[in-house]
Amino acid sequence: MTGATADRTVFRTCPLCEATCGLQFDVRDETVKRIRGDRDDVFSKGFVCVKGSAMKQLHEDPDRLRKPLARRGTAPDGAPIFEEVEWDEAWQIVDEKLTAVRSAHGNESIGVYLGNPNVHLLGSGTHTRPFLHALGGAVRFTASTVDQMPRHVASGYLYGSGAAMPVPDVDRTKLLVLIGTNPFVSNGSICTAPGFPNRIKRVRERGGRVIVIDPAYTRTVKAADLHLRIRPGTDAVLLAAIVHHLIATDRVTVGLTGALVDGLDQLAEAVEPFSPEYAESITGIAAAQIMSLAEEIADAESAAVHGRIGTTTVEFGTLTSWLIDVIAIVTGNLDRPGGSMFPKAAIERVRPERQGREYRVGRWTSRVSGHPEVQGELPASDMPDEILEPGDGQLKAMFTVAGNPVLSCPDGERMDQALESLEAMISVDIYVNETTRHADVILPPVGALEKSHYDVAFYGLSVRNVANWSPPVFEAEGPGEDDILAKIALIALGMGPECDVEIAHGQVLSELLGAEVAAVGSVVKGRDVDELLAMVDGDAGCDRVLDVLLRTGPYGDGFGVDPDGLSLMKLKANPHGIDLGALMPRLPELLSSPNGRIDLFAGPFEEELERLGAVMTEQAADGRLRLIGRRHLRSNNSWMHNVEVLVKGKTRCTLQVNPDDASRLQLIDGTDAVVRSRVGEVIAPVEITDAMMTGVVSLPHGWGHDLPGVRLEIARKHSGVNSNVLTDPTAIDPLSGTSVLNAIAVEVAPA
Ligand SMILES: Nc1nc2c(c(=O)[nH]1)N[C@H]1C(S)=C(S)[C@@H](COP(=O)(O)OP(=O)(O)OC[C@H]3O[C@@H](n4cnc5c(=O)[nH]c(N)nc54)[C@H](O)[C@@H]3O)O[C@H]1N2
Numbered sequence: 140m141t142g143a144t145a146d147r148t149v150f151r152t153c154p155l156c157e158a159t160c161g162l163q164f165d166v167r168d169e170t171v172k173r174i175r176g177d178r179d180d181v182f183s184k185g186f187v188c189v190k191g192s193a194m195k196q197l198h199e200d201p202d203r204l205r206k207p208l209a210r211r212g213t214a215p216d217g218a219p220i221f222e223e224v225e226w227d228e229a230w231q232i233v234d235e236k237l238t239a240v241r242s243a244h245g246n247e248s249i250g251v252y253l254g255n256p257n258v259h260l261l262g263s264g265t266h267t268r269p270f271l272h273a274l275g276g277a278v279r280f281t282a283s284t285v286d287q288m289p290r291h292v293a294s295g296y297l298y299g300s301g302a303a304m305p306v307p308d309v310d311r312t313k314l315l316v317l318i319g320t321n322p323f324v325s326n327g328s329i330c331t332a333p334g335f336p337n338r339i340k341r342v343r344e345r346g347g348r349v350i351v352i353d354p355a356y357t358r359t360v361k362a363a364d365l366h367l368r369i370r371p372g373t374d375a376v377l378l379a380a381i382v383h384h385l386i387a388t389d390r391v392t393v394g395l396t397g398a399l400v401d402g403l404d405q406l407a408e409a410v411e412p413f414s415p416e417y418a419e420s421i422t423g424i425a426a427a428q429i430m431s432l433a434e435e436i437a438d439a440e441s442a443a444v445h446g447r448i449g450t451t452t453v454e455f456g457t458l459t460s461w462l463i464d465v466i467a468i469v470t471g472n473l474d475r476p477g478g479s480m481f482p483k484a485a486i487e488r489v490r491p492e493r494q495g496r497e498y499r500v501g502r503w504t505s506r507v508s509g510h511p512e513v514q515g516e517l518p519a520s521d522m523p524d525e526i527l528e529p530g531d532g533q534l535k536a537m538f539t540v541a542g543n544p545v546l547s548c549p550d551g552e553r554m555d556q557a558l559e560s561l562e563a564m565i566s567v568d569i570y571v572n573e574t575t576r577h578a579d580v581i582l583p584p585v586g587a588l589e590k591s592h593y594d595v596a597f598y599g600l601s602v603r604n605v606a607n608w609s610p611p612v613f614e615a616e617g618p619g620e621d622d623i624l625a626k627i628a629l630i631a632l633g634m635g636p637e638c639d640v641e642i643a644h645g646q647v648l649s650e651l652l653g654a655e656v657a658a659v660g661s662v663v664k665g666r667d668v669d670e671l672l673a674m675v676d677g678d679a680g681c682d683r684v685l686d687v688l689l690r691t692g693p694y695g696d697g698f699g700v701d702p703d704g705l706s707l708m709k710l711k712a713n714p715h716g717i718d719l720g721a722l723m724p725r726l727p728e729l730l731s732s733p734n735g736r737i738d739l740f741a742g743p744f745e746e747e748l749e750r751l752g753a754v755m756t757e758q759a760a761d762g763r764l765r766l767i768g769r770r771h772l773r774s775n776n777s778w779m780h781n782v783e784v785l786v787k788g789k790t791r792c793t794l795q796v797n798p799d800d801a802s803r804l805q806l807i808d809g810t811d812a813v814v815r816s817r818v819g820e821v822i823a824p825v826e827i828t829d830a831m832m833t834g835v836v837s838l839p840h841g842w843g844h845d846l847p848g849v850r851l852e853i854a855r856k857h858s859g860v861n862s863n864v865l866t867d868p869t870a871i872d873p874l875s876g877t878s879v880l881n882a883i884a885v886e887v888a889p890a
Pocket residue numbers: 253254255256260282285286448540541542543544546547548567568569570572584586587620768769775776777778839840841862863866880
């Protein structure tokens with residue numbers, strides 16, 4: 140199906156957000172002529188958003204790095220001076236820096252920050268583990284603790300694994316309740332459903348209802364049956380009151396999963412203080428409305444309650460995520476069609492031997508704040524302290540891989556100072572941005588169109604089971620993430636800057652296959668590693684790992700056991716993807732908790748409910764404005780503002796204020812306001828809109844591109860301000876270490 144004017148057509152999944160849309164690239168004279176939605180994609184069926192179509196501009200962006208940069212000093216205005224170098228020299232710098240820091244301060248002085256695109260990149264998916272392993276005890280931070288970590292922790296305690304996250308069965312549900320998420324703009328999160336807006340419309344077309352709980356009137360609200368405006372940060376109280384009402388009115392129906400659940404008795408007592416009347420006083424939603432919402436969820440033929448950023452980046456994020464699942468459990472909606480279900484990804488590994496382990500956090504703690512480790516990481520908001528505070532274990536070197544913590548993590552100004560103070564910083568990134576400008580060396584992987592793709596993370600969070608591999612659109616003219624991470628690993632293992640990455644790729648494969656042939660329940664248990672190695676397909680290092688994962692996964696060909704099963708070769712033959720069917724019930728098979736059961740109180744949720752009551756009652760007396768965030772369809776966190784089509788038009792980095800608040804504070808539309816929090820202040824133009832709830836103001840994140848040395852010519856012209864100058868690094872959800880990015884107390888005045 141080559142377009143009439145194209146030399147060739149390539150089908151490739153979009154890697155920019157979680158929706159995994161299939162794109163069709165028409166290429167002529169080795170240039171992308173046209174990008175459109177792939178109508179034959181088994182999952183997205185032609186859906187595409189403006190960002191997907193901008194992949195051409197991203198690819199051609201002159202500011203995107205094609206060669207490594209080495210830092211040669213600092214200009215008088217504070218801007219770094221970079222020089223383009225060949226890869227050989229870049230690897231030499233990595234070796235020298237790493238060796239110097241390690242010999243002076245040891246492995247524990249090295250930190251790693253992994254940003255969001257890592258979960259969208261096949262090479263990171265397959266090679267991050269060996270990279271971290273080779274760095275030895277490197278301290279790990281990721282964007283998860285400014286995002287979804289509460290969801291992992293709630294799942295860890297409930298199901299035994301942080302990876303077992305139920306998703307709303309959007310395509311079959313009769314009642315969709317969306318809390319703190321705006322899929323008309325974000326295209327969905329922890330719920331991979333390309334064309335999410337259409338899927339929401341279809342809920343209503345088949346006679347179902349859609350309810351949105353959000354302080355703001357959003358594009359998703361516009362398409363819903365009911366909008367409940369909630370005071371930011373109070374969702375846990377609303378959800379606890381729903382459980383309270385279900386219990387008080389005898390509406391608990393646990394359904395089939397009930398037999399697997401412990402702790403139901405304890406639940407009644409734990410939510411006892413959260414009456415609908417109390418919840419009204421905290422959330423601003425009328426008690427009668429809360430009761431009717433609870434009854435509607437209980438009575439619906441099926442109901443799926445789904446929470447995202449507005450429910451996780453708050454002080455009670457883990458409790459909120461837990462309560463969402465508790466509601467699914469007590470209304471019989473967990474693990475049933477139309478409710479909240481567990482996907483079965485093609486590369487998933489569920490092993491009987493894993494069952495029976497207690498979920499644990501806090502196996503170590505951060506040096507300065509004492510925060511517990513969660514899922515092997517420390518809170519991203521601890522980075523500045525860990526770098527700046529002297530003492531044993533102080534971080535002296537950082538690797539950043541596809542991350543921009545200066546704009547995305549709390550107290551951006553201190554983060555910025557901290558990174559500049561390091562003895563060594565190595566960044567794997569495609570731009571010189573607010574973060575990477577501090578690096579000694581920037582290692583740029585090839586662009587998205589020059590590498591293959593498979594959504595290792597998102598097919599595990601998907602409303603249908605799907606597998607789709609994409610070839611690169613253009614031949615690579617440099618290394619991908621797999622090569623870069625492998626090379627750093629080899630250098631860290633002492634192999635020197637001239638080592639051959641193929642050694643690392645080979646090692647990764649042998650280890651993976653070695654583990655497979657030894658694993659109880661593996662389809663290749665007992666087979667010979669060398670025999671399997673000879674059968675592995677794929678050009679890139681990451682493709683070969685993927686082939687092994689696919690073939691030993693739940694739908695795999697088992698290296699010849701099931702000739703119809705999945706393999707990389709089979710995916711190559713199906714460029715529009717393979718639909719593996721609707722989600723199926725997976726309990727109890729999926730549970731890896733002790734006894735293979737769901738203990739509602741395996742985590743400290745009783746204590747957390749007590750703390751919730753105390754904190755909420757106290758906060759209700761605080762009359763300050765609450766700051767929340769927002770996204771825009773043409774944005775992607777901090778890094779897509781350098782594409783003209785995505786930033787042109789009205790200024791987007793505005794402080795949205797409700798008309799009542801604006802007149803009380805004497806703010807005038809279009810003029811500047813100063814926003815102050817405990818840690819910082821910014822000046823932003825006011826946008827008066829009744830989309831915002833009274834008492835709430837909103838500022839998007841990811842802006843503030845005017846720092847010295849940032850090489851983003853277009854973004855700089857639309858710089859905006861960094862909203863994370865206002866976020867407080869000490870404010871976290873204590874169970875997950877996740878930053879409080881919503882419901883921040885602020886003062887606003889005319890500038
Ligand atoms: N106040 C506030 N703060 C927030 C949020 C919020 O809602 N409010 N949201 C949070 C969330 S959900 C997230 S996920 C984080 C994101 O936080 P980060 O991951 O730290 O930030 P991003 O803006 O996603 O930065 C992505 C980086 O990857 C680089 N990059 C892009 N493509 C590639 C590639 O192919 N390879 C490599 N190696 N690099 C690439 C970009 O140049 C950029 O430097 O921000 C969080 N911060």
